[in-house]
Amino acid sequence: MSGRRVFVTGLGLVSPHGEDPAKVFDQVCRGESAIRMVRSGTPELGADVLLATVDFEPGDRIANADRHFMARAAQMAVVATRNALVDADLLVDGRGPEEARVSIGCGLGGSEIFQQTYRTYFEKRSRRTRPRTVPLIMASGPASQVCMQFGIRGQANTYSVACASASVAIGEGFRAIRDGYCDVVVSGGAEAMLNDGTVAAWEAVGVIAREHADGAAASCRPFDLHRTGLVLGEGAATLILESEQRAAARGAEPIAEIVGFGASSDAFRLTEPSVEGQERAMRNALEDAGLGAEAVGYINAHATGTPAGDPVEIEAVKRVFGAASRQVAISSTKSMHGHLVGASGALECAITAMALRERRLPPTAHLTAPDPECDLDCVAGVGREAPDLEVALSNSFAFGGSNATLALRRA
Secondary structure: OOOOOEEEEEEEEEEOOEOOHHHHHHHHHOOOOOOEEEEEOOOOOOEEEEEEOOOOOOHHHOOHHHHOOOOHHHHHHHHHHHHHHHHOOOOEOOEOOOOOEEEEEOOOOOHHHHHHHHHHHHOOOOOOOOOOHHHHHOOOHHHHHHHHHHOOOOOEEEEOOHHHHHHHHHHHHHHHHHOOOOOEEEEEEEEOOOOHHHHHHHHHHOOEOOOEOOEHHHOOOOOEOOOOOEOEEOEEEEEEEEEHHHHHHOOOOOOEEEEEEEEEEOOOOOOOOOHHHHHHHHHHHHHHHOOOHHHOOEEEOOOOOOOOHHHHHHHHHHHHHHHHHHOOEEEOOHHHHOEOHHHHHHHHHHHHHHHHHHOEEOOEOOOOOEOOOOOOEOOEOOOEEOOOOOEEEEEEEOOOOEEEEEEEEEO
16 A cells, blocks of 8 residues: 555664563564573462563653552553663653554563452452552553553554554554654554463463573573474554654664564464465555565564464465465564564564664574474574665564464565
8 A cells, every 4th residue: 555654763672582672573583582490479389480571660751649549561661762762762751752652562461460350359358459459450451551651642552452553553653654644653562461370370271481401591482393482571562653754854863664564363272373374464555565475575473382282373374475485484483572562563663674674684593403393594503694675574463363464564
């Protein structure tokens, strides 16, 4: 679909690898994992769990009085947005662009607040909880707090679509600018669901990885024959999107261009992926961008490291790309930063944008024994240079059968 061009002009991260995008990208390209074994839960019910946590304290970047009204995910979103506005040179006297839209993905919201509240009720046998509990647990908390912290008065939308949340948020932000509804969007995702109650629920699904013999850091192994599952992570990532006219008028240097967005629903099964649904999302993104499959040089895969999910995505890629699937590089950076659920698409889109700018492919770390069913170029081990890289896709495929693909081009 034709329309105005949309550029990424700022990136802000609060990730398991840190906050500096250049340093994070370099660590990822070297195949360095942020996954570790963490003791989770109470003394009597606790367990050692593989997680990709964030060493995060907002410090004086959020006033102490304001922090009391923010769950962890919202705090991360505010700091990531501050970082992105600074990166884009759009933070003036602590304020962002007043006219901007905010478009943020979040799967669960203040999950640690849920846990605290239920603990008060069941353990202390008390109905008394903090009056601010309800706004703290809302999935819309990150978007609302971003608006309040930076004086942003444009439309604010939250997308809660499980693992596709952030990619849908970025895609809808892209469409809003392309189609003339606004000129600047603060987009991305935030998630912090590593409290023990939520982690235990994920364990019950049967998709969490076991510790690998090579150590905790090597336990998430997408596309590997011996993969055992995903590793949950947390964090936030914000991308500043601007129209070509607005970016040019202020002399902004684009990081990458977003050129297409595709989405689909499997209408299949709640937790089982569908080849057809993933294929439709990628085809829709390419059609939206006006690109042929042969133009794509890299795909940041959704691949979480589950035995069932990874081959489905590979088969979908083969259907979309045909003979060209042997030429496209595909990797899963979740092997290093874990699965950030509602924020995963934002972090992975940011990594994809940096891959285009640097013309460097991030790897699938710990891929030592490729699954014969995943027989494409999965960039095993460490990253590599890609001097001809011009176009890339970023995939996010969610429980519930919601699929989202973003298409990006080198700026």
